[in-house]
Amino acid sequence: MTSSSFFEYLHEQGLLSEVSLEKIRQKQSDKTISLFWDLRLVLYAGVLLLTGGLGVLIYKNIDDIGHLAIIGAMAATSLFCYGFALKRMNPFSWNEVRSPGVVFDYVLLLGSILMVTLVGYVQYQYKIFGTEWKLATFIPMLILFFTSYYFDHQGLLSMAIVNLAAWLGITINEKVFTHTNQLNDKETLVTAALLGAALILLSWLSRISRKKAHFSQLYHQFGTHMYFISSFIALFVFSPNYYPWVLVYLAGSVYHYFKSVKEKSYYYMVITMIYTYGCISFIVVDLVDESSGVHYDLKGKLVFAYFTFSSIAMIFLLIRQNKIFRKHAGVQ
């Protein structure tokens, strides 16, 4: 049965209205393809190339170009971008405001990147904040938070959160995942876990206060992963006295489990299970490893047996939870 005949069949069965069938017919006859996300990707690449190239150019020719010329050019471009955004933006509202267009989004992003760079450059060159280096992160962060809310731009909010973390001394980029030694300082780990919890709280506040409620997902994403990753690394760093961190970790697991159940979120269900499995596995391997009087060979067998049977148990749990969610959603 072809797609169109199946929808015709559904219509004959009384499961599909004439209006819906007509919409489907129109969609099937419309051969237009959308390159919306492709264009956004091209714009993103353009902004990255332009700002990256400018940065290296300035770095290499800093003595030839002159500091004031650099500052002037960056400030002028950034102001132009903000001016463009102000002119084109839809009126501010605490509810979601639709972007006027894809160019608006990326011109604003370009302006913001240049603004953040400018502040950093001026501090590096002229020490405008004296030895208060953290102000050079704090001020752009404030501007980014303000602009993300004012222009309703989730990309800027993401940058603002990354700057917030940086202000607190945590670097968030791909290195967090590839070089976890960036997070091996005990104080940094505590800060990261607290920031994760704070972001989750911010997500909740955004939702209940209905002030840009659609930002709540982004806060939660950053919060969840920061909380779990820092707690997981803390298990290693604080070893052998890691038990308080187990409580912290499992508190997060319990919260996320109930969140997934409440919202019927498959995403939070899966990441909660994977992160919790990581924590439990750490404890089991540590207990086996530390157990005295057990032969090395037997320890190996116990660990492999644990991973085999625990992962099978996780499979059953995931399938069971998936079925429960589908049942609640009324889907067979």
Added chain:
Amino acid sequence: MLAYNKDKLDAWMNRTMVEEAAALGLISETETASILVRYPSPFFSPKPIVRIGLGIATLIAVSTFFSFILLIAGFNMGEYGIQFLYGTAVFVVLEFMIRKKSHFRSGIDDLLLYQGFWFIIAGMYWLFERAPDPFLVITAITTVAAVAATIRYADRLMAGLALIAFIVFLGYLLKKIDIDLYIYLPQFTLVISIACWFAASKLVKKPNLRHYHHCFEFLMILSLVLAALSSNYYVFYEGWYSTFYGNKLSPFWRYFFAATTALVPLITIISGFLQKDKKRIRVGTFMVVGAVMTFHYYFTSTPTEILCIVYGALLLLISYWLLKHHKPKENGISFSERQDSAALYEIESMLIGAGVGMITPEQSGGRFGGGSFGGAGSGGNF
């Protein structure tokens, strides 16, 4: 031949169409719910994120159980064809999960297939290790086995593996026949990729092969990527020819690869626009970037940062021009967003945060730190 029941696959495809129509806002929520209740899923085929979770758990279970068996039995790797036997056992479990438990793209069947396949091929390697040309035999077996697995399980990665394994097999074969023939492997790859693309583009339209549609689609993308790589002068010369044969490339091949570096991307992208084929437009865009970088590598001494600025500005201007002057009705291409793109916005926002990062001076050394690339000089140790 197909492990999955064909009627069930058709029912699953119909359900998928309904879910896609609902995601695009063509069908109301009430209608969607009533259709999905009337036509329940014939398979256990969970959402992608659950599939990933189940896949991770299966990966751990299958691999650690193998290690557990080795420890319990006191075997060494390869002894008694243990991998081959274990791989066969994994396939038995896979068949059970498909036939009795109706798993389809559940993450479990995917990983059982990949791991079972891997164990069998690894077992074969141990068996043929002492053969005169073990790699020739293994790549031939891998090609045949991957084709068989594609036919049986309609898996796109297996289809891709079959193509790559065949090219590697061809390389070993050429080497065995005559070492001078080995030099032509990229040219052979280009021909095979183009042939594969045409074959897959014909087969994808056949209604009786509808259950393999995604395999042909994947083969088309992979063929384009392989064609781009094998026709690129830089990849051919620096990555292949000079490594094996030094600096002796004849003028004919120089001009041939210079021409293919320019023409293959252009043909791909132009034909993509003419025939409204997103795959060709997307792969073609990356091909054009690769071609431009190749020509710059050989013909200009312009500093990288200048190229970044020029191309960055060019990309922004082209995008702006397209948005300003493009009329979707005229050429069938639009830049309007789909209704189901909320999750993509979230991913995009996180990518911006991760990609742009933060650009702030660090106290020690007074250099800009933070982000990895972009953001005006945060790359490297700036």
